[in-house]
Amino acid sequence: MENIQYGETLRRSEQPITGAEAIVRTLLCENVDILFGYPGGGIMPTYDALFDYKNELRHILVRHEQGAIHAAQGYARSSGKVGVALATSGPGATNLVTGIADAYLDSTPVVCLTGQVGGKLLGTDAFQEIDIMNISLPITKWSVQIRSVEEIPDVIARAFYIARSGRPGPVLVDIPKDIQFAKAPYSYTPWSSSKGVKVKPTLSMKQVEAAAALINEACRPMMLVGQGVTLSGAEKELLQLAEISGIPVAQTLLGLSSFPTDHPLYVGLLGMHGNYGPNLLTNECDLLVAVGMRFDDRVTGDLSRYAKKAKIIHIDIDEAEIGKNVPVDVPVLADAKEALEALCACISRREHGSWVARFKECMATEQQEVIENQLHPKKGITMGMVVKEVAEKTEGEAVVVTDVGQHQMVTSRYYPFKRQRSQITSGGLGTMGFGLPASMGAALGALHRTTVAVIGDGGLQMKIQELGTISNENIPVKIVLLNNNFLGMVRQWQELFFEKRYSFVEMSNPDFGMIVKGYGIPYEKVDKQEELPLAVERMLKCSGPYFLEVVVEKEDNVFPMVPAGCAVNEVRLK
Template sequence: MTGAQAIVRTLEELGTDIVFGLPGGAILPLYDPLYSSTKLRHVLVRHEQGAGHAATGYAQVTGKVGVCIATSGPGATNLVTPLADANLDSVPMVAITGQVGRGLLGTDAFQEADIRGVTMPITKHNFMVTDPNEIPKAIAEAFHLAVSGRPGPVLVDVPKDIQNAELDFVWPPKIDLPGYKPVTTPHSRQISQAVQLIAQAERPVLYIGGGVIKADANKELLEFAEYTGIPVVTTLMALGAFPHSHPLNMGMPGMHGTVPAVGAMQRSDLLIAIGTRFDDRVTGDVASFAPEAKIIHADIDPAEIGKIREVEVPIVGDAREVLSALARTYRSAKNIEPPAIGPWIEYLDDLKERFPRGYDEQTDGMISPQFVIETLSRIAGPETIYVAGVGQHQMWAAQFVDFENPRTWLNSGGLGTMGYSVPAAMGAKAGQPDTEVWAIDGDGCFQMTNQELTTAAVEGFPIKVALINNGNLGMVRQWQTLFYEGRYSNTKLREQGEYVPDFVGLSEALGCVAIRVTRAEDVAPAIEKARSINDRPVVIDFIVGEDAQVWPMIAGGASNSEIQYALGLRPFFDGDESAAEEPADIDEAVDESAEQAPDQAEQKEN
């Protein structure tokens, strides 16, 4: 068979059922056998970036490898953003790109680009196939690399003449990756040391990252947390790994995290970090982050351990195996009982009572965006898949959707990619066709990739889009309000009262049902109507106030001890670094902040 036929056959043998792509000259030989395949479904996107994000969305909800295809030159370079996105969020993806023929390499031929060189820093691995006989082995190795160890994107570049060349197809190939042997089983000595530290802790916290979801370890996490009684914080990428409704769930930590989660980490004497990388959006100022906490850090990637914070107990291994080993060792160890942390839990429960999630109603008569997302969560429920782009709408979704299950929350966490939501939601729907999928998007993000709604309409992916339309680049505007004296430089997307673009007309032109909502009483009926339509995508254009802000908040680079519950409320330590070194002082600071907080009943009603 030809090299192109071998690519298709290899994808079929590896269990691939869907690929997202866009044809072009250098990849055209591959598209001919795709036409005849009865096992592979090809989704024709309108932009290669959409193919990459759709592959990512598919991978995140299924745990399988997402596959995208692009031609050489601009087709391949349009995959750079989704590759970087998948790399930072550890998503298993394989990108197959066409390349000019080997005889033209290095001649600046039409649509030639060194995509290997371009993407080397943002992929787990990449390579060019220079021998047609190596095609099955190369793609099989790419899949193995993408999904094993710490997941990530892999790019395979295939010159056009290699696609046209003939070979004798042999399956299965022998995977040979010298030096690549990810450690999945944790060392028993480190596990024993961790158990000893946990037993001695008075204020322990389970600091859970997205690696727990990647490892399908949510069951093990729940069992370990309930056995030990240790409170849990889940990062932006780990929402759903531990049920929102569970009393031990303190919420999301970091820049826009909950007061209980941030307070727990700042006062903790032991952080049990699993599948997380101590991201700057969580730690803030590292020097003042969890100042009294010893660290147990477990991760599949040894490069992450000790990179940001010194670690007392490093554990290299798969998150599910680590949690299982911790629970097994804990139960079997003599003279070790679950830690006596009753006062610690009482303190955190008190924080949850004093600082519930809430928001102020808009004073300009507009709909509160938080109300929209809270209503969506209540109506659509925890079985729905929610996909967000980046910005205010992303943070509000993280705060006001009640995530009870893993793989129901997709967002661009590490790279913060505007335009991620719509194509990723399409990929999620492709991976879980029987599950309702909502893209929660901002009007800025939506304008970057909304053309993929046509793909969704034509290909039969009836996703729903909740468009939080405040006429601005909302998060940038919030920072300009707080830190740039209200100088709104280039953040306004339309004039007040105008609909430019008209997202209802645009969405209808792209093949969707579209609804505009301007009154709070119409929010729930619009959501219900969207849920009843399942033969095409639905876009709801929610017109919300431009001055709504995301709270709580920690300023970039500031100490987590300076978290502010709402605008105008003093932070816990009021920026006093000397006080920040004394975690016990948080009690007094919490009392003072609580006195300034809105009445709790009013807050909950809002």
């Protein structure tokens, strides 16, 4: 087939083309250059059309559909674009569901295209028929089934628009097989807000001025920064606001990498395993300025005892989040970038030296009680020691993807994220198995940067088959397995709160080296402190994928910790 160039030839065709080709053309019109998927009967016509567009559109064949959606998430998070996942009907579609839910809770823009049985078979319980539209309805921004070949370009264009607009999130488009075969003339027009999709609220200067008044009066303020800053591209405005106002800045798990960790006003990570200062002093603040975060339970602890001395400003693009968990004194319903820019013009230049010093005192305590032992253990290898080594060798510049568990918290605490869009993890859903496939997408979305995946032995085995995708596509992910032969986070809870009754958390692991070598990926194993620096160096020098297994202490815990049900200032250091 003749190579079709971008432009009117691609966007218009008076000659009828198949629905399958219309799908592929619309992806190209939406500037998609890569997608992740797994073929099957319900989506086979679209895969046949993809065969003719190999030079324009790179398809990554994953080893499981859940790998496709997590890879699409990783791609979206590192690139800032919309990720795309492709699956067949029935089990292919349902295998996407966990990743769709993950993307929904973490506001990640992805479009999922699923095949479906032919229109005449709908509702007959045909082979591999499942009502994926209604299954996915509660966990998508929009879930739709295409009913005619003519509407393909318009529906898919709208899907991309909805996925990336306002508060981003997942969209699912279900496409019956007969519609993929059907033919019609083709015409693509980009979707716009004038067609009835609400993009973002209009900034109210009255709200901005009320927020500025509270900021100008505060004596003990703190900013709580979430992923909304990254999603709106508001990093510059956030930095400017902090430096004018003198307000110390703490970040949520997903907010990491939106504010420089080496800045004098940066006071650390919020949440259950966050830094001592921002958790302890939350209940001493007289003002909290929340930007693009949702006051989830991991940040607030016991809501009845959360920030009772503080007035609260909440800046968020999603009206449903404002006041949902925490009463708000001044809501600012707006895009974070617009709101912060407006605030910078309204606030007074101030310093809060004695207040910022309180956070530094807390950090000194944490350094002595927790950090020193984690980063400089007398024997064995701790998770923190590994993360510190990777951080030093990458100079804090890597894209870092984690799975879920102790290693996730340790990485978030000890990797100094110095560039935007550097931290990729599963936040709201806490999906084990996320890390390996997400790192594939993250690496492909940021090929100019080093991508490091830090994964535990439990999470790795949930999606270990994606090593086949990494090998087959030569995706340059540097995989660091922190192996303690435990489901570490569950074990920590059982140690602290269940009298060390270690119920089904010890892992009888395989020989990971044999598995990795079977996929043709370079492998190394380290179990001594002195071996670690050179091993990390060798890993990072490798041009392609690399797998470094590090045997870490079996019963090493992550502190500080705010136990479930406690107030945020009831922080345990040991």
